[in-house]
Amino acid sequence: MSHFEPLSPFYISTAELQKASDDGCSFAAFLISHAAQDAELANKKFMIAAKVTKYYLCPVHIEFGALYECSPDVKSLPATAMLWERTRNEQWLPQPYPTFVKFENSSCSPMTRKGNVITKQISTSRLTVEGNPALGKIANLEINHYPASDTAFDLYKSWMSTCLDRHQACRRPDPHFMPTRLLEIGKINGKFRLKLCNSNKISPGAYAALSYCWGPDKNLKTSSTNLARHAAGIDADDLPQTLQDVVRAVNSLGLTLLWIDALCILQDDEHDKATEIATMDKVYTNATVTVAASRAVTAQAGFLADRPDPWPTGSRELFELPYRLADGQTGSIVLGPDFNRPDEPLDFRAWAYQERLLSPRILDFGAVNTRWICCQSVESDRYAFTDGWDGLNTLNTVRDDLKSKHISELYEKSKGGKLTKPPMTAFRDLWSDIVQQYTARTIGVAEDRLLALGGIAKQFGTILGDDYKAGFWSSTLAHSLMWTRIEHWKHEPETPHSKYIAPSWSWASLNAWVDTVYTRTLDENFRVLHCHLEPLYKHAPYGALSSGFLRVAGTAIETVWGSNQDSSRFASRVSICDSKANRKYVARMEHDRAPIDLSLEVKATLPVLFLIVASGDRRTGKANSKCRCRNQGSIKGLVLESLPGGTYRRVGCFYLGGMEMDSYRECLRLFRDGGVREFTIV
Numbered sequence: 289m290s291h292f293e294p295l296s297p298f299y300i301s302t303a304e305l306q307k308a309s310d311d312g313c314s315f316a317a318f319l320i321s322h323a324a325q326d327a328e329l330a331n332k333k334f335m336i337a338a339k340v341t342k343y344y345l346c347p348v349h350i351e352f353g354a355l356y357e358c359s360p361d362v363k364s365l366p367a368t369a370m371l372w373e374r375t376r377n378e379q380w381l382p383q384p385y386p387t388f389v390k391f392e393n394s395s396c397s398p399m400t401r402k403g404n405v406i407t408k409q410i411s412t413s414r415l416t417v418e419g420n421p422a423l424g425k426i427a428n429l430e431i432n433h434y435p436a437s438d439t440a441f442d443l444y445k446s447w448m449s450t451c452l453d454r455h456q457a458c459r460r461p462d463p464h465f466m467p468t469r470l471l472e473i474g475k476i477n478g479k480f481r482l483k484l485c486n487s488n489k490i491s492p493g494a495y496a497a498l499s500y501c502w503g504p505d506k507n508l509k510t511s512s513t514n515l516a517r518h519a520a521g522i523d524a525d526d527l528p529q530t531l532q533d534v535v536r537a538v539n540s541l542g543l544t545l546l547w548i549d550a551l552c553i554l555q556d557d558e559h560d561k562a563t564e565i566a567t568m569d570k571v572y573t574n575a576t577v578t579v580a581a582s583r584a585v586t587a588q589a590g591f592l593a594d595r596p597d598p599w600p601t602g603s604r605e606l607f608e609l610p611y612r613l614a615d616g617q618t619g620s621i622v623l624g625p626d627f628n629r630p631d632e633p634l635d636f637r638a639w640a641y642q643e644r645l646l647s648p649r650i651l652d653f654g655a656v657n658t659r660w661i662c663c664q665s666v667e668s669d670r671y672a673f674t675d676g677w678d679g680l681n682t683l684n685t686v687r688d689d690l691k692s693k694h695i696s697e698l699y700e701k702s703k704g705g706k707l708t709k710p711p712m713t714a715f716r717d718l719w720s721d722i723v724q725q726y727t728a729r730t731i732g733v734a735e736d737r738l739l740a741l742g743g744i745a746k747q748f749g750t751i752l753g754d755d756y757k758a759g760f761w762s763s764t765l766a767h768s769l770m771w772t773r774i775e776h777w778k779h780e781p782e783t784p785h786s787k788y789i790a791p792s793w794s795w796a797s798l799n800a801w802v803d804t805v806y807t808r809t810l811d812e813n814f815r816v817l818h819c820h821l822e823p824l825y826k827h828a829p830y831g832a833l834s835s836g837f838l839r840v841a842g843t844a845i846e847t848v849w850g851s852n853q854d855s856s857r858f859a860s861r862v863s864i865c866d867s868k869a870n871r872k873y874v875a876r877m878e879h880d881r882a883p884i885d886l887s888l889e890v891k892a893t894l895p896v897l898f899l900i901v902a903s904g905d906r907r908t909g910k911a912n913s914k915c916r917c918r919n920q921g922s923i924k925g926l927v928l929e930s931l932p933g934g935t936y937r938r939v940g941c942f943y944l945g946g947m948e949m950d951s952y953r954e955c956l957r958l959f960r961d962g963g964v965r966e967f968t969i970v
Contacts, residue, residue, distance in 0.1 A: 432676040435658050436533075436592035440675060441540035444651055447660035447673055448541055448577055451649055455664040459648040461574040466492055468564060469552040470545045471522075473535055480524035480535050484510060484551060495545035496538040497575040499643040499650075500530050501633050502550070502732070503586025507531075511556040518551065529590030530581050536592065537579055537651070547571055550587075559825070566828040569646055569743030578647035580640075582632035583655045591653040598656065638731035642744045645695055645722070695747065716764060719748060720804035723759065728774075728801045735787045735832060737796045742830035749830070756830055757819050758794040766816040766840075767807045769793060769926060770901055770941055772878045774801040791821075791836040792937040793926075793969045798880055811903040811925075813964050814842040837935070838969045842899050842925075843959045849877065849927070849939075850893035862942065864898070866958045873947075873955050877927060879940040894929065898942050899967060900959055901925040905952060920945075921952025923959070928969065935968045 308316035434440060451458055466487035474481050507528045510518050524535050531548060538546050554560040572578055581591040632654050634640045644650065650661040659665075660673040695718075726741055738759060745756050755762035760769075790796035795804070821836040823829050847864050864873040875898065905921040922945040928936035944955060 430676055431595055431597065431656050432658065433595045433597070435595065435653060435675070436536070440658065441537070443675055444537070444658065444660070445541050448649065448651070451660065451662050451664070452576070455662060457663045459573070459663070461494065461576055461648075462570075463492060465570055465574045467495070467547050467552060467567070467571050470495055470547055471551060473539055473544045473546060480532075480539070482518075482522040482524060482535065482546075482551075483520070484515070484518040484522070490545075493545055494543055494576040495547055496534075496541065496543050497547045497572055497578045497643075497647070498531070498534045498549075498581065499572075499578055499634065499640050499647070500534075500581040501584060501586055501589075501637050501640070503588060507550060507587045509550045509555045510552065512554055513556070515554065522551075528587035530584045530587045533590045533592040534579050534581065537653075538577075541577065541651075543576060547575065562825040562828050562831060565739055565742065566825075566831055568642075569746045572643050572646035572743065573648065573747075575647060575649075577649045577651055578643065580634060580644065580650050580652040582634040582652050584653075585633045595656065636730050638726060638729040639736070639740045641726050641729055642741055646743050646747070695744070715748075715752065716806055719761070720806065723795065723804050724774075724802065727795065731799065734785050734799050735789055737789055737799065738833065739831045742828070746830045758790050758821055758833060758836060759796045760794070762819070764806070765819065766810060766814065766901075768804065770805040770807050770924065771795045772803050772805060772941055773798060773880055774803050788824075788834055790833055791838060791970055792880075792939075793838050794836075807902045807924075809902060809904050811842065811900045811923075813960070814840065814899075814901050814925075816840050817966065836970070839966060840899070840969065841964055841966050842901070843962065843964055844897050844899040844925075844928075844967070845959050845962065846895060846897055848893045849896045862896075862898075864944075864955075864958070866954065869954050869958075871951070871954065873944055873951075873958075875942040875944045877940055877942050880938060896939065897928040897930065897936065897967075898959075899926045899928055903956060905949060919949050921947045921949055921955075923947075923952070923955060926969075928967065931970065935970045937970055 302320070305316050305320055309320050432440060452460075468487060470485055470487050470490070472483045472485050472490065474483065508522075508526065508531075524532050527535070531551075534548070535546065549564075553564045583589075584591045648662060650659075652659045652661055656677040658675045665673040722741075722744060731737060731740060741759070745759075748754075748761075749756050752761065752763075757765050795802040816838065818839040819836075822834045824832040824834045845864060847862055849860065849862050860877045860879065862875045862877050864875060865871075866873070900923055902925065903921070903923045905919045922943070924941065924943045924945075926938055927940040927942050929939045931937055947955060
C-alpha cells in the first residue's frame with residue numbers, strides 16, 4: 289500500500305453540507321442522501337479524503353467539489369474514489385475524523401464503526417473525455433454511442449494500420465494461405481452484394497473473418513442445394529443483421545474478402561464441414577482481422593446499433609467535478625452510479641473461444657466499447673485501442689486476452705526452430721487453463737465438444753510435437769486423468785447422446801465445466817498401457833471421434849455406491865470395508881454423472897471399482913509449532929462402472945486422505961491384495 293499525505297484535506301459538517309445542498313449543489317445533495325441522519329452529530333466535522341486499497345493502485349484525494357491526483361508515479365487501474373476515515377493502521381490521514389461516506393467499487397450494506405457515524409457505502413463509476421487533461425489518469429472514457437459513425441470507422445481502420453505497420457510482436461498472415469471459399473464484397477446501385485467464390489479462382493489477398501453467436505438455426509446458410517445461387521450473388525439485405533453489419537465494417541476497413549462459417553462451409557455436407565473445420569486454425573490465424581460481434585446475442589441482433597447510456601436518462605447522480613493533476617493542470621472527472629459491465633454474449637459460446645485465441649488481430653464490438661485486440665495492444669497503452677469506457681478488458685471474467693499472446697509467441701518460436709523443448713510446467717498450466725475456460729462455455733451440439741477446440745489443439749501439437757489424446761497430451765496423459773466436474777451435477781441419469789462424443793475417461797465426454805487436475809506423483813503400480821482413438825474423419829485427427837479406449841494397469845477394489853448413502857452437492861461418501869483388519873475407510877467421491885437416479889427415495893445401489901491412480905504420504909504440521917510433525921497418507925483414483933464385455937467406464941474420482949500412516953498402509957494393502965490388473969476404459 290502506497291503512503292502519501294493528502295493534499296488540502298477538507299472538513300465539513302453535515303449541517304454545512306445540508307446548507308450546500310439547499311443552495312443547489314447536487315453533489316452535496318448526493319452525499320447527504322447517503323449519510324446517516326443523527327442530530328447529535330449535525331455540527332461535527334468530517335474529513336473528505338481518500339485511501340489506497342490492494343485493488344486500486346491510483347490514489348486520489350477528494351476535496352469538496354474537486355479531485356486531486358496524489359501519486360502521479362503509480363499506474364492506474366480501474367478504480368473509484370473513496371471518502372474514508374482514519375484508523376489506527378492508516379496513519380496517513382492527519383487527524384482522526386470519522387467516516388462520513390465511502391465511495392468504493394463494491395456494494396455493501398450500511399455499516400457501523402464504534403465511535404463513528406453509521407454510514408452507507410456507495411459504488412460509483414468514474415470517467416473522463418477525449419482531450420481532457422485527466423485522460424490517462426482515469427481508467428474510463430465516455431461511451432462511444434455511435435460505433436457505426438464515419439469517425440468510428442476511421443478510428444478502427446487506423447488501429448488496423450498501426451498494428452500491421454508497426455507491431456513487431458503481432459503475427460503476420462501467411463500470404464500463401466486462403467480459405468477454400470470466401471465472400472467477395474461488392475456494390476450494385478449503392479447496395480452491398482456478396483459473391484461466394486472458390487479461393488483458387490481469385491487472386492490471393494487480405495481477408496477478414498467473423499466470430500459471432502449463431503442463435504436459432506434459422507439463418508441464411510450455404511448448402512449443396514444453394515451453392516450455385518450464392519456463387520451468383522447474395523444481397524446483403526437478405527442476411528441476418530450481424531452479417532449485414534460485418535459486411536459494412538469490413539468494407540470500411542478497406543477489405544473486400546470475408547469468411548463467415550455459415551456461408552463458406554456447406555452446412556449439409558458432413559465431409560465438407562469436417563474438412564473445413566480441420567483448417568479453421570489457419571482460417572483465423574491468417575485473417576488480417578477477425579471481427580468479433582461480442583455484443584450480439586444472435587445473428588439477428590447485429591452489433592453496430594447505437595449504444596445506450598449505462599445510466600438512466602436524467603440521472604441525478606452524475607456529477608462533473610474538477611480534477612487537479614500533480615503538475616498543476618486542472619481537468620474534470622464525472623462520477624456516476626456504478627454498474628457492472630456484463631460479460632458479452634459471445635464470451636459464452638464455446639466455438640468463439642478458439643476463434644478468439646487463434647486470431648492475431650481482433651476488432652471487438654462490445655456492449656460499452658469497441659476495442660482492438662492484438663499481442664501488442666493487450667500490454668500497451670490501453671487507451672490507444674478503445675473508443676470508450678474501460679480499455680483494461682483483461683479483467684473480463686470469462687476471457688483472457690493475454691492467453692492468445694502466449695500461444696502466439698510459442699507458435700512463432702516453434703516455427704522458427706527456436707523452441708526445442710518448451711517448459712513442461714508452463715505448457716501444462718496453459719493447456720489446463722484453456723480447457724477450464726473452454727468447458728465453462730456453452731456448446732449447442734454436444735458432439736462438437738472436441739471439434740470446437742481442435743484448432744487450438746492443432747497449434748499446441750505443432751508447438752510440442754506431442755500426440756493429442758481426446759483433450760489430453762500423450763506425454764502427460766497418466767497424470768491428467770483425475771479431472772473433476774466443477775458445476776452442480778444432475779441427480780437424474782444423463783440422457784445418452786445420439787452420437788459418440790468421447791471416451792468416458794476424457795473430460796470431453798461430459799457437457800459440463802471441468803477442473804483439470806495434474807497428478808504429480810503416480811502410484812507405483814499405475815501405468816497407461818495403450819490409448820487408441822478412432823477419428824470420425826481420417827483427415828481430421830484433432831476433431832470428432834467415432835470410438836476410443838484406454839488400457840491401464842493398477843490395483844483396485846470393488847465397493848458399492850448407492851443412493852442410500854450420504855451425499856452432498858458435489859460429493860458422496862463411499863465406505864470400503866476391510867474384514868481382515870476389522871476397519872472401515874470412508875472415501876470422498878466426486879461424480880461425473882449419476883448412473884442411477886439419486887433423487888429417488890427407494891434404495892438403489894451400483895457396484896463400482898476404485899482404481900488407484902496416485903498414492904503417497906506427506907508431512908503435516910509446522911516444525912516450530914507445539915504440535916508434533918507427522919506423516920499422513922492419501923490415496924486417490926478413478927471410480928469405474930463395469931460394462932458388458934469386460935470393459936469399464938469412468939463415473940467419477942475418489943479420494944481417501946488424512947490417514948495416519950498405519951491406516952494408510954493397511955488401506956494400501958487392501959487394494960493390493962488383488963494384485964496388479966489391467967482395465968480397459970471406454
